[in-house]
Amino acid sequence: MERVNPTARPPTLMGINVYLLSLSGKTGRDRVADRLAGLGLRMWHMSVLAALADFGPHAQRDLSTRLSVDPSDVAKVIDQLAGPGHVGRTRDDADRRRVLVTITASGRELLARLLKETAAVDDSLLSGLTPAERDQLHGLLLKVFAAARPQL
């Protein structure tokens, strides 16, 4: 009896964009997670650092809404970043319920390192694409986001 190639994926599935997107996205996420795990960090930490670097100090509540992360989880992430001094926490004197979170020099260094790691994953994951194609993909994904906000 003829045996089909036992590792080929079903063409039916390969024709579905959301399937390809989900699979490659998951792989990318896992690879990033692996690299960050060595530093005891997760995606959340990088997201928080990036938000602080891009937009300046935030109250935790604002980080929560911006990144769509539960407030209680933000608190934990900030805790872990504040320990090693990657972010600073100060009471907001204008509203003493709020805690203003600020990125430190050490936090910026860490962010740069994390970005290098993700760039490496990007390279390995997209090794099949030329630089021009990567830009193309990037543009398409941004379009997807622009249309799908704020659900996405």
Next chain:
Amino acid sequence: MERVNPTARPPTLMGINVYLLSLSGKTGRDRVADRLAGLGLRMWHMSVLAALADFGPHAQRDLSTRLSVDPSDVAKVIDQLAGPGHVGRTRDDADRRRVLVTITASGRELLARLLKETAAVDDSLLSGLTPAERDQLHGLLLKVFAAARPQL
């Protein structure tokens, strides 16, 4: 004090392909999961049905390797599909350890329905892209897969 737009995501993150890929992929996966949950099904079930439809009957072990799913999980999925009669199980007489799994007419109907659901998610997720752009995205993703196999 000026307040920045509190929902904009950090541009630093939006510049990373693997981040966009991971986020949109996760969203797509969640939406598909939501729709399938109404039928008591998951991605796995669709994958199995697609594999059977595309390549014909499989021993469970072959489904496992083809879809990169643990054999014990395949057994559970097959169990759930066999209950309502979407797949048939017969001992392989050439090797009585093996169970040959075959898709039934009802299974094909179910698959068609599931594909309709995923197509709907595809449409909503990629509503920002023109049909030509969707094809472009599809081509790029296939390239990514072709290069990243078999890790992906």
Next chain:
DNA sequence: TCCAATCGTAGGTTTGAGCCCACTATAGGA
């Protein structure tokens, strides 16, 4: 001054993906 709403925080729970082990039945070569 009082009360409802908001912020940060601690301590959970839930859910699902993915994995692992043990066991039975069977196959196939030494």
Next chain:
DNA sequence: TCCTATAGTGGGCTCAAACCTACGATTGGA
């Protein structure tokens, strides 16, 4: 015949993502 490897299966485990709840501190309006 015996021994090792493989197929399917049942029962579990682990881990992380994502929530939820309750509480003290604080705010701002009635």
